[in-house]
Amino acid sequence: METTQQTKERIIVPGPAGFHPPSAAQLGVALPDPGQGLMYGVLEPNEDKVIEEIARKMLTSPNATIFPGPMVLWAWNEHAVEKAKAVLEIAAQIPDVLIIPMPDYRPKYPKIDPEEVINPNHPNLTIWGNKIEACIFIGVHCHYANLTLKMIRAGTNCCTSAICAEQGHEDAMLTIRDADKAKLQKVARIFKRVREEMKIKLPAGGENVRFTGTQSKVHGGKTHTNPLTFMPAAGSTAGAAAFGHKPEQMQSEG
Amino acid sequence: MSESLETAVKTNPQGDPITSVAAPKPTEVKQDPHADAKKQRVVTPEYMFFEAPRTREFITGSEAAKEAVRRSNVDLSIAYPITPQSETMQLIGVLYGEGYVKEYYRGEEEYGVMSAIAGASRAGVRCFTATAGPGTLRGIEPIASWPGHRLPAVAMFTCRVVNAPLAIQPDNIEVSYLLNCGMIVFHAENQQDMFDFIMKGFVISEKNDVTLPVGVCCDGFFVTHARGYVHMQEKGIKLPPREAWRGAVPVLDAENPPARLSRDAPVQKSNFMAYNIHAVWQQEVWAAVERSRKYINKLMGGLCTAENVEKADAVIIASGSAAAQSREAVRLCADKGIKVGLIKIRSLRPFPTQELRQLCKDVKLIVIPEFNYVGWLAKEVATAIYGHSKSKIIAGPHVYGGQSMPVELIVDEVESGLTGKKSTNVPLSAIMGTDVDQASVAHFMRSI
Numbered sequence: 001m002e003t004t005q006q007t008k009e010r011i012i013v014p015g016p017a018g019f020h021p022p023s024a025a026q027l028g029v030a031l032p033d034p035g036q037g038l039m040y041g042v043l044e045p046n047e048d049k050v051i052e053e054i055a056r057k058m059l060t061s062p063n064a065t066i067f068p069g070p071m072v073l074w075a076w077n078e079h080a081v082e083k084a085k086a087v088l089e090i091a092a093q094i095p096d097v098l099i100i101p102m103p104d105y106r107p108k109y110p111k112i113d114p115e116e117v118i119n120p121n122h123p124n125l126t127i128w129g130n131k132i133e134a135c136i137f138i139g140v141h142c143h144y145a146n147l148t149l150k151m152i153r154a155g156t157n158c159c160t161s162a163i164c165a166e167q168g169h170e171d172a173m174l175t176i177r178d179a180d181k182a183k184l185q186k187v188a189r190i191f192k193r194v195r196e197e198m199k200i201k202l203p204a205g206g207e208n209v210r211f212t213g214t215q216s217k218v219h220g221g222k223t224h225t226n227p228l229t230f231m232p233a234a235g236s237t238a239g240a241a242a243f244g245h246k247p248e249q250m251q252s253e254g
Numbered sequence: 255m256s257e258s259l260e261t262a263v264k265t266n267p268q269g270d271p272i273t274s275v276a277a278p279k280p281t282e283v284k285q286d287p288h289a290d291a292k293k294q295r296v297v298t299p300e301y302m303f304f305e306a307p308r309t310r311e312f313i314t315g316s317e318a319a320k321e322a323v324r325r326s327n328v329d330l331s332i333a334y335p336i337t338p339q340s341e342t343m344q345l346i347g348v349l350y351g352e353g354y355v356k357e358y359y360r361g362e363e364e365y366g367v368m369s370a371i372a373g374a375s376r377a378g379v380r381c382f383t384a385t386a387g388p389g390t391l392r393g394i395e396p397i398a399s400w401p402g403h404r405l406p407a408v409a410m411f412t413c414r415v416v417n418a419p420l421a422i423q424p425d426n427i428e429v430s431y432l433l434n435c436g437m438i439v440f441h442a443e444n445q446q447d448m449f450d451f452i453m454k455g456f457v458i459s460e461k462n463d464v465t466l467p468v469g470v471c472c473d474g475f476f477v478t479h480a481r482g483y484v485h486m487q488e489k490g491i492k493l494p495p496r497e498a499w500r501g502a503v504p505v506l507d508a509e510n511p512p513a514r515l516s517r518d519a520p521v522q523k524s525n526f527m528a529y530n531i532h533a534v535w536q537q538e539v540w541a542a543v544e545r546s547r548k549y550i551n552k553l554m555g556g557l558c559t560a561e562n563v564e565k566a567d568a569v570i571i572a573s574g575s576a577a578a579q580s581r582e583a584v585r586l587c588a589d590k591g592i593k594v595g596l597i598k599i600r601s602l603r604p605f606p607t608q609e610l611r612q613l614c615k616d617v618k619l620i621v622i623p624e625f626n627y628v629g630w631l632a633k634e635v636a637t638a639i640y641g642h643s644k645s646k647i648i649a650g651p652h653v654y655g656g657q658s659m660p661v662e663l664i665v666d667e668v669e670s671g672l673t674g675k676k677s678t679n680v681p682l683s684a685i686m687g688t689d690v691d692q693a694s695v696a697h698f699m700r701s702i
Binding site: 019020022023024025026030031070107121122123124125141142143144146147150151154155166167170171 | 404462463465500501502503504521527528530531533534535537538540541544545548
C-alpha cells in the first residue's frame with residue numbers, strides 16, 4: 001500500500017500520459033532551487049537523492065540511454081570539453097548503456113534515422129525505435145529539452161532524467177540543476193556507489209557502452225566500447241557566438 | 255595645362271563676392287560625447303534595485319523610460335514614430351548620442367522594427383523599442399512571434415486609441431491584443447512604475463528559464479506626457495550585459511554562414527514530425543510565462559499590490575492609470591465613511607490568479623474601472639476568481655476613445671454596488687456574481 005500511496009503523490013511519471021497531457025507547469029510543478037532536485041514532479045530538497053534515483057533507473061531499465069546535446073557534443077570551449085569528459089565518466093558506470101546524440105535541433109527531412117540520433121521535433125521515434133525505458137538528457141538547450149521531455153512523457157513509457165546546467169526541467173521525471181563539470185563528476189561518483197550497492201558489475205575491460213548500428217559499423221563491427229577511451233581533446237574551439245561566448249565578448253566594439 | 259580662368263575671388267551662389275573673413279577657430283577642446291557612458295560601472299541587479307541610493311526627480315513617463323534604458327546596458331534600440339511614444343524613442347536617440355545605447359536607428363515601419371528586434375535579440379543583444387496603438391497592431395505579427403522564438407527584449411506600449419476613426423487619444427484596448435501572445439505583460443500606473451518595470455523587465459526577460467519578451471504597457475499621455483516623481487539610482491551605474499549564451503535557445507550563429515534567419519524549419523505535421531510538436535512548443539512558451547512568477551515576486555514585490563483589502567466594504571481592482579484614479583476614489587469613499595480596498599495589478603501575464611483568489615475570497619463587492627470598452631481586466635478577474643469568491647463584480651466604469659475617468663465615476667459604482675442603486679454608467683449586463691441575473695451576465699459576455 002505504501003507504494004500505491006507514493007505513486008499517487010507523484011505528478012510527473014513515465015507515460016504514455018495521453019494524447020496531449022498538460023505540461024508540468026500547468027500541473028503546478030515549479031523548478032527547484034540550487035541544491036535541490038525534482039523527483040517525479042515533487043520537490044526533493046537533497047539533489048543527491050534524485051541522482052541516486054536516476055542511477056537506479058539507468059541501471060535497471062531496458063535500453064538505458066544517454067542523450068548528449070550540442071553543448072557537450074561539440075568542443076565549443078574548454079568547459080564543454082571538460083563536461084563531455086564527465087559525461088563519459090557517467091556512461092562508464094552503466095552497463096550496456098547506449099549513447100545516442102542530439103547533434104542539433106533542426107527537423108530532419110526527409111526522414112530521420114531514429115535509431116542513430118534523436119531530434120526534439122520527433123523524439124518519440126527514437127524512444128520507440130530503440131525501446132528505451134530510461135534516459136538522461138545532458139547538454140541540450142533548455143527550450144528544446146523541454147519540448148522533447150513533454151513529447152516523450154505524452155507518448156512513451158520512458159523514464160526521463162534531465163541533468164541541466166541551468167535551472168532544471170519540470171517535465172522530466174527526475175532532474176537536477178547547475179550541472180557543471182564538478183557536479184557531473186559527482187553524478188558519476190554516485191552512480192558508481194549505487195551500482196556497487198546493487199552489486200551490478202561492469203564488463204571486463206570496461207567496454208560497457210553498447211554501439212548503435214551505425215556506431216558499430218564505423219568501428220569495425222565492434223558491439224561495445226569503453227567510453228573512457230573516447231576522451232575528447234580540446235581542439236580549436238568554435239568561433240560561433242552561439243555557444244559559450246563570454247559576456248565581454250558579446251559587447252560591441254568601441 | 256591651361257591656366258584656370260576662374261577668378262580667385264570667391265563668390266556666393268548669387269555671384270556676389272564673399273568679403274567676410276572666416277572667424278578664427280577658437281581653440282577647441284574636443285570632448286568625448288560618450289565620456290560619461292564609458293564611466294558607467296556594472297552592478298548586480300540586486301544592488302541596482304534594492305541597495306543603490308536613489309534621488310527623486312520630477313519627470314515625464316518618456317523621460318523615465320529614457321532613464322531606465324540609460325541604466326539598463328542596452329545594446330540596440332530601433333525607433334519608429336507614433337504618438338504618444340515618439341518622444342520616448344527620440345529620447346532613446348539622445349542616449350545613443352551620449353553612448354549609453356550602442357546601436358540605434360529608425361525603422362521603415364512597425365512591422366520592420368519588430369522584425370529587426372527579433373533578429374537582434376536572436377543575435378544575442380539586449381533590445382528595446384516602443385510603439386503605440388495602431389503601431390502595436392501593425393507590428394503584432396512579429397511581436398507575437400517573439401515568444402515562440404524565445405526572444406528576450408523589452409517593448410514599451412504607450413497605449414492609445416486603435417483606429418478607426420483616427421484618433422490619438424488614451425485608450426488601452428491594445429493590451430487585450432498582447433495578452434495572448436505568450437509574452438510577459440506589465441501595466442505601469444505611473445512614471446515610477448515605468449522606470450522600474452523596464453529595468454526589471456530586462457532582467458526577468460533574460461532569465462534562462464524565462465527567455466521571453468516583456469511588454470511594459472502604460473496609458474499614453476497620462477504617463478508618457480505627464481510628470482511625476484521618480485526615485486532613480488545615479489547615472490553612473492548600469493545592469494550587467496545580456497549573457498545570451500545562457501539562454502534557453504542558442505543565439506543566431508552569424509559567424510558561420512549560411513546564417514539561418516528562421517529559428518527553426520517549419521514544423522508542420524508530417525510522417526516525420528511528431529503530431530504534437532507545435533502543441534508542446536506552445537505549452538513550453540506558457541510554461542516559461544509561469545516560471546517568470548518567482549522573478550516578478552522577487553524583483554517587483556509581487557504581481558499585484560493590495561491596500562486595505564481586509565475588512566473592506568468593497569474592493570477596487572485596477573491596473574495602469576485606472577489604479578491611480580482608483581486610489582483617489584478610495585480616499586473619497588473614506589471621506590464618506592465607506593471602507594474600500596485597492597488591488598493594483600502590475601503583471602497581466604502572468605496573471606495573479608492565486609493572489610486574487612486569496613485576496614477576494616471574503617470580498618462582497620468588486621469594482622473594476624478600465625480605460626477601454628471591452629473590459630479585458632474584468633474578464634481576467636472574473637475568470638480568475640470564479641468559484642473562489644461570492645463577490646458581486648461590477649465590470650466598470652469604462653471610459654475610452656480619449657475620455658478621462660473622473661474619480662466620482664468610480665465612487666458612484668462603489669455606492670451603487672453596495673446600495674443597489676441603479677448605475678448611470680454601467681449597464682446591468684456588466685454586473686457579475688451572486689444576486690445577479692444570469693441572463694444579463696450571458697448578454698455581457700457576448701457583448702464584449
